[in-house]
Amino acid sequence: MAKVFARPESLVDMQSHYCPGCTHGIIHRLIAEVMDELKFADRAIGVAPVGCAVLGYMYFACDMHQAAHGRAPAVATGIKRVVPDGVVFTYQGDGDLASIGCAEIVHAAARGENITTIFVNNGIYGMTGGQMAPTTLPGDKTSTSPYGRDTHKQGFPIRVAEMLATLDGPAYIARVSVHSVPNIVRARRAIKKAFEYQIAGKGFTLVEVLSTCPTNWGLTPLEALDKVAKDMLPYYPLGEYKDIESGAGAKK
Amino acid sequence: MSERVLMKGNEAIAEAAIQAGCRFFFGYPITPQNELPEYMSRRMPQVEGTFLQAESEVAAINMVYGAAGAGARVMTSSSSPGISLKQEGISYLAGAELPAVIVNIVRGGPGLGSIQPSQGAYFQAVKGGGHGDYRLLVLAPANLQEAVDLVTEAFDLADLYRNPVLILGDGLLGQMMEPVEFRKLPSRELPPKTWATTGMRHHPHKNIINSLVLDAPGLEKHILHLQEKYARMNLHEQRAKSLHCADAEVVIVAYGSTARIAKTAVMSLRQSGLKVGLFRPVTLWPFPVNTLSELVPKVKAFLTVEMNAGQMVEDVKLAVNGARPVHFYGRMGGMVPTPEEISSECVRVLGGVR
């Protein structure tokens, strides 16, 4: 009988600590599937962030670093310069990448550092208990914006994909989502392309993935998926923002 | 045979790193150490190495973390405010037990301070600086030949102990010119870096570079393992140089540039027949307690001289443990003590012990 579904070999066979219904798990799986398909696990070196994915260093079946909060792109830069034929990736949340690690990601992108960043945007600080993130939508309530994010006092969300796509360094920048099956398929395609570009030495690649945090959003897993579709997609449009092969530049 | 060349301190340190096999340098400009990264930017491409000017000291030290984890000999350099920014990464390096060499060409502080020489970073260097129970091996050269030799050795020591090593200099050392010779040191047997993250094609199991240990018993065990390593470093690596200490009534304790100036003072006091010696710690951590405490029964008093408001003097007092008076003389903020100032301070202390 043909096997139609199995755990990717590049995911370690263990229970993860992610909350039920959290889409971090789906994103891990997509990366591992791409590692299997492109067969680079034996030369992959991943960098786990500080955030809910901090234990990511246990889950991927490849060499891993755990980095300080926001510093993954700098750590990945150091690794890639030493192991230029390695496939180096960072996995970062929105607090990690778009707040404390803003400088590191912007400069890794500007240098065209030949690494891949998987940027998980769930609009909240999951690990520390649901505080406001730089990507929290206007009006959304969090534990540090209990009256809803007030853009007069707390500013506006950062659109990372659009911002980085203005730079000359990146080879590929896309925003995808994992809230529905067709979107998961597209997300996988984008992640695969990003890694293919890195392997071909084309430069910096980043895939922003809209993700859920049912626990801190105070929603059921299904309601959380609906929120991605209803609230996040209008603010964070999906698409390829930069692709040096197709010539796609920054979209408005 | 290698020849002696006239070089500036910062450049000599950089060349010594290259000679020691360092092929990765990540830094960020700050006075008075700019000649070091500038030299690296010229030299690294010639030896197929990597020089990268990072976006900040924070990024630079984290690049070091990545490169060290991947098994490379790697260096970064900075001066006081930049070293403050590196403390996060230094703590991670210590926690994850990664070898790296960090150079601090100290300037006046606190805050933006000045760009003149200072020793105000002693506490930061030897008592932590970053968070957690960790130690750095701290080497304090007093002249450029010693700086060159210590940098060469620093890479071996870092690899041997899997620990970051800090070279603590100051603006005087960084900016002065002296003849130096790049000598080959006796080679040590170093453990292979089987833990390096170079991809699983190179090793049977996945390698993980990490400083996170969430369970309390596990982290305690890890910290105890680190303490055991620091105890070994303390046992084997204490180093100091003594001058005229055998019959001295007063011993000046000073390190780095200050020790050079103190040496001039000691020589002139000796010419006047005064029994004064100089004890110069070469390792600031581990502090050379053993050799210093041997002097205690022979000496009447100690005089610690530093370019700060009194930092190393605390370690001198710990080593002397109340058995003798420990005096202090310090200049700060970029003011450098003169041999005359040190001499008259010494005479004052001598007057007290007679």
Ligand SMILES: Cc1ncc(C[n+]2csc(CCOP(=O)(O)OP(=O)(O)O)c2C)c(N)n1
């Ligand atoms: C220097 C530093 N500051 C703050 C923290 C605490 N902290 C841990 S995780 C986190 C936020 C993570 O949020 P995000 O990156 O959005 O990832 P998520 O947990 O949502 O996946 C913070 C602030 C830390 N560990 N280190």
Ligand code: SF4
């Ligand atoms: S707190 Fe949120 S982001 Fe973190 S694992 Fe739980 S659901 Fe996922």
